[in-house]
Amino acid sequence: MLEYIYNHSPIIFQNLMVSIKGKLFIKQRYTKHYFNEIKTLRECKDFFVLQNQRFEEFYSYIKKNSEFYYEIIEKNNLNNKKITVDNINQLPEITKDDIRENINKIITMKKRKLIKMGTGGSTGKSMIFYTSAYDMSRKIAYLDYFKEQHGVYKGMKRVSVGGRKIVPVNQKRKIFWRYNKPLNQLMISAYHADGENIKYYIKKLNEFKPETLDGYTTVIHRIAKYILDKNIELTFTPIAIFPNAETLTDLMKQDIEKAFNCPVRNQYASSEGAPFITENTEGNLEINPATGVFEFEQIHDNIYELIVTGFYTTTTPLLRYKIGDSVELENELPINYKQKDVKIKRIIGRNNDFLQSREKGIVTNVNLSTAIRFVGNDVIESQFVQNEIDNIIVYLVINNNADKNNIIKKLRYELKFRFGTSTNFHFEFVDKIPFTSGGKKRFAINNIK
Structure with a gap:
């Protein structure tokens, strides 16, 4: 019900709902x-x-x-x-x-x-x-302590990119962020940060002037690459950037530091x-x-x-x-x-295999795993195989008493956020996911040449 109200409310009201949630997080986390x-x-x-x-x-x-x-x-x-x-x-x-x-x-x-x-x-x-x-x-205290070592303190203006669906599927306006006032945090959508949409993200960053950024590595890198490729001048300089949830390569780190002109500090948990x-x-x-x-x-x-x-x-x-x-x-x-x-x-x-979307570009393992997460324990194992751009086969090993139709409904809804509406999903329920010749089980397989 709350999700329905959120999705059908004006953006100004969505910001208010995000801020109310932020108040709850403060009470829960800053004890x-x-x-x-x-x-x-x-x-x-x-x-x-x-x-x-x-x-x-x-x-x-x-x-x-x-x-x-x-x-x-x-x-x-x-x-x-x-x-x-x-x-x-x-x-x-x-x-x-x-x-x-x-x-x-x-x-x-x-x-x-x-x-x-x-x-x-x-x-x-x-x-x-x-x-x-x-x-x-x-755990939050340790994260804040870590950031303090690099000059970033709780309450500073912060941009975060993560897996929360803050932008309704049917929204037409190019506003891909919501503001969490209690935490002084601009939350930006990971699901829309691709193609020409990125210019709107950068315009908002220049308006907001964050002191720090954190979140999905690939999204922050995608924004950095756009800044470098288009030779865009930023009107702010963050103190430090903290990518997480995905592997940060040396090349990614170099691109992000060059684009934002600040240190990038890696973390793992x-x-x-x-x-x-x-x-x-x-x-x-x-x-x-x-x-x-x-x-x-x-x-x-x-x-x-x-x-x-x-x-x-x-x-x-x-x-x-x-x-x-x-x-x-x-x-x-x-x-x-x-x-x-x-x-x-x-x-x-882990080894990162990437799937592709005509609308969204690269879709990472992290984005796929968050979709599986919403199904809960009904899915024992899963695998995504892509042989052509608009079609993905999803193999699922599920509990015996699980409702197949319900699983398909939930996954199709979640995957729409990650791939857009042009990608078709074919769900196949199997007894097991096969091993590779090296004895591993691959989560995402991209066979597009």
Whole structure:
């Protein structure tokens, strides 16, 4: 009902609704836990000492409050053994499937007290998880602390690009943004930032004069490329830009810094609560031990897959979570490496395949995964295959009792935002998604030559 009212209201009223939502976010995110956390971070003298303290508290808490982890610890005869950051690998790893299948046993509180969240994930598997004001506000505190290191503070004029559908499908006016007054935040649509529409975005940026930008990497890069290609002069200079949600390549970073004439600072985390890897003021990537524990499983040479433990996940705990992302390290790690030994060279993330739309241009894995997210846990696995520009085959593995027609209806609605109206979708329900010859399952396959 609220979505219907929003979509059929004048833009000025939509701005008001966005601002009301912003007020709710402030109440939810900027709690006493936020202020306690940011104070702790600002005053911390040794983050590795803090990491050890936090792991002990985190592990003790989930042993007592998560049925799932209690059973794992009992099964592995670890209940009376002291587990620390240094010997954390004695615990078994968990996967996204473990969370999907055991969510009711994993969570540490009653559902009615929690905030329901979801992620499609770049692998195409949807996952429902839960957070709380406690976890969410502490995570926001760390993000704000990270930005403070680069001269950006809460309340500054900010432009954000993300997956929220703030522009109704049938809107004709070239106004692809809404203003969240309480957060001093101009929210711009990721779904319309392509082609000649970008000139309207740049005109609005020059009017708004943001002090910082954040959000989808590919959209910020697309705007930067347009500025450079058209030799457009900006009337503002941001303090710093913080791309997220998608892999930032060196070329993208160079383009964005040249277009906006300011530093671009990379970051890595996850919606479900992986600890942070961030870029410091010298331009070096570093793990953030205050937010969790990082483990590295060697794939090849200096390429390692991440196994993470997140301290901001006391609600749906992530303890030795095999997240499916990879990084490249500066040097090969010794067998008995310590957290201090880790030097990050590059965030790889997952391989990004892009699909194409005649109306919208490139559609990334992140955009596809957010569409899958809205279906919830009914979709076990999915795959998008594009053999020609206006036709996409969507393969779906679903739960036995799921309503196929309802899934198709929801996905068709979500995908319309990402591809426009000229793309046709053919939905096929299958028993499994096939592996590649390399033993992987690809989420997006683009066969257009």
